[in-house]
Amino acid sequence: xxxxxxxxxxxxxxxxxxxxxxxxxxxxxxxxxxxxxxxxxxxxxxxxxxxxxxxxxxxxxxxxxxxxxxxxxxxxxxxxxxxxxxxxxxxxxxxxxxxxxxxxxxxxxxxxxxxxxxxxxxxxxxxxxxxxxxxxxxxxxxxxxxxxxxxxxxxxxxxxxxx
Amino acid sequence: xxxxxxxxxxxxxxxxxxxxxxxxxxxxxxxxxxxxxxxxxxxxxxxxxxxxxxxxxxxxxxxxxxxxxxxxxxxxxxxxxxxxxxxxxxxxxxxxxxxxxxxxxxxxxxxxxxxxxxxxxxxxxxxxxxxxxxxxxxxxxxxxxxxxxxxxxxxxxxxxxxx
DNA sequence: TTCAACTCGACCATTTGGGTTGGGTTCGTC
DNA sequence: GACGAACCCAACCCAAATGGTCGAGTTGAA
Numbered sequence: 001x002x003x004x005x006x007x008x009x010x011x012x013x014x015x016x017x018x019x020x021x022x023x024x025x026x027x028x029x030x031x032x033x034x035x036x037x038x039x040x041x042x043x044x045x046x047x048x049x050x051x052x053x054x055x056x057x058x059x060x061x062x063x064x065x066x067x068x069x070x071x072x073x074x075x076x077x078x079x080x081x082x083x084x085x086x087x088x089x090x091x092x093x094x095x096x097x098x099x100x101x102x103x104x105x106x107x108x109x110x111x112x113x114x115x116x117x118x119x120x121x122x123x124x125x126x127x128x129x130x131x132x133x134x135x136x137x138x139x140x141x142x143x144x145x146x147x148x149x150x151x152x153x154x155x156x157x158x159x160x161x162x163x
Numbered sequence: 164x165x166x167x168x169x170x171x172x173x174x175x176x177x178x179x180x181x182x183x184x185x186x187x188x189x190x191x192x193x194x195x196x197x198x199x200x201x202x203x204x205x206x207x208x209x210x211x212x213x214x215x216x217x218x219x220x221x222x223x224x225x226x227x228x229x230x231x232x233x234x235x236x237x238x239x240x241x242x243x244x245x246x247x248x249x250x251x252x253x254x255x256x257x258x259x260x261x262x263x264x265x266x267x268x269x270x271x272x273x274x275x276x277x278x279x280x281x282x283x284x285x286x287x288x289x290x291x292x293x294x295x296x297x298x299x300x301x302x303x304x305x306x307x308x309x310x311x312x313x314x315x316x317x318x319x320x321x322x323x324x325x326x
Numbered sequence: 327t328t329c330a331a332c333t334c335g336a337c338c339a340t341t342t343g344g345g346t347t348g349g350g351t352t353c354g355t356c
Numbered sequence: 357g358a359c360g361a362a363c364c365c366a367a368c369c370c371a372a373a374t375g376g377t378c379g380a381g382t383t384g385a386a
Contacts, residue, residue: 009258009373011181012292014285015172016265016344026277038362046275052345058364070363071353087284095172097326102179102375105325109182112209114189114305121250121309122177123323124316125295129175130326132288142277146284153287160286162268163260163293172343179375201331214377221334233332234384265343 012129014091020048021056021094022087022141028066029082029138036068036075056094063093082142088133098133099126175292177254183211184219184257185250185304191229192245192301199231199238219257226256245305251296261296262289 023046031037039057043050057076060066067079078085092098099122101109106122135147146154153159186209194200202220206213220239223229230242241248255261262285264272269285298310309317316322 009176009178009180010260010263011177011254011258011296012175012262012289013172014174014262014264014269017172018174019264019281022281023274023278026281030277040362046278049345051347054363055345055365061364068363069353070351070361072361073354074352074362076363091174092326095174098173099175100173101177101182106177107323107325111186114193115186115209117304117307117309118182118185118189120317121295121299121304121313124309124313125292126175127316127319127322128291128295129288130322132284132291133174136284141280141284144277144280146280146287150284150287153290154283156290159290159293160270162270163255203331212376215375217332218334218376220332224333231332232384233330233382234386235330236385237331237383239332 015095017052017056017094018091020046020053021060022090023048024053024056025060025065025078025085025090025138026141028076028078029085029142031077033077036073036077038075042076059094060090063089065089065093078138081139083137083139085138086134087136087138087141088130090138091133098129178258180215180219180257181254183209183216184223185253186211187216187219188223188228188241188248188253188301189304191239191241192248192305194240196240199236199240201238205239222257223253226252228252228256241301244302246300246302248301249297250299250301250304251293253301254296261292 024042027042027045028037039054040050042057043053057066057068061068065078065080065085066076068074068076088098097105099106101122106119106126109119111118132150132153135150140146187205190205190208191200202217203213205220206216209216220229220231224231228241228243228248229239231237231239251261260268262269264285269282269289272282274281295313295316298313303309
């Protein structure tokens with residue numbers, strides 16, 4: 001028996017776009033800047049749909065994270081050193097601001113009565129999220145070495161359970 | 164000039180449903196258990212659409228967080244002590260699991276090459292999110308006293324900036 | 327018996343997510 | 357100087373989710 005209203009929206013949802021974006025960026029982090037990697041090569045390296053990838057790479061380029069060269073011998077490469085690009089940067093480039101409460105910024109919502117402090121909870125949530133996403137750079141990712149704090153969080157046994 | 168692809172999905176998005184749910188739960192936390200509050204009263208206390216509220220209250224009831232009495236003198240009340248219900252519980256009751264990467268659990272996705280450790284980043288993200296949402300109870304909210312760790316996060320000046 | 331109140335499945339209009347299509351523009355090369 | 361590889365980009369498409377509403381019940385107290 002299903003509930004009256006389906007319940008399937010997670011509070012934290014990494015969109016396909018954001019996920020691909022980070023994967024592509026990670027791939028770019030290990031390619032030499034002077035030898036760009038082509039769209040098709042990138043897409044197949046991460047097993048992602050080509051058209052969608054080029055779409056995303058365009059956003060990353062607009063954001064200034066990625067550069068590209070056209071024509072033969074062309075391709076994409078990072079415009080910034082991998083150690084200077086955080087995962088948060090990549091996600092913001094494709095998805096916009098990191099957090100929202102049904103479309104608005106947390107600080108712009110006002111709550112009544114016993115819910116008054118709720119805005120602060122959402123703000124704390126966002127801060128804690130940033131601590132993670134701004135704490136990992138593309139260089140970290142590519143090297144397979146996450147910052148200690150992140151490793152510790154991920155290693156907590158209960159961290160690996162769904163819910 | 165708008166970008167080629169709209170970019171509007173935040174990584175953390177509190178749905179209207181979840182937001183209303185927590186607000187309603189907070190309201191219930193300050194109503195005596197022996198004197199239920201009616202749907203209309205609840206809805207107007209939080210200035211939320213009545214039909215939607217009853218919808219949500221049904222989910223909270225199914226989850227066992229809320230109970231209700233019918234008929235005259237009826238209404239809704241918390242089925243559990245406010246100090247035993249966390250915000251995470253409320254959100255999960257209406258939205259399902261807290262985190263996902265485009266629909267799947269983070270630990271069920273596999274990443275290639277330089278993106279290999281990405282799963283751990285998403286897992287750390289979820290852990291850090293839980294630390295916040297499972298750290299605040301309805302009693303905390305209703306009392307206006309958030310745990311020190313949360314207060315500290317929310318009070319950081321840069322925490323209040325959009326992005 | 328009557329009325330206030332919860333119950334709950336069905337419905338519905340948008341918006342968004344997750345892409346695809348197709349035409350252009352820029353290069354190196356032959 | 358044309359050819360093809362590669363990026364560029366706006367427009368389009370469709371299924372699913374979101375954010376609700378409606379209305380016909382049931383329940384219970386006075």
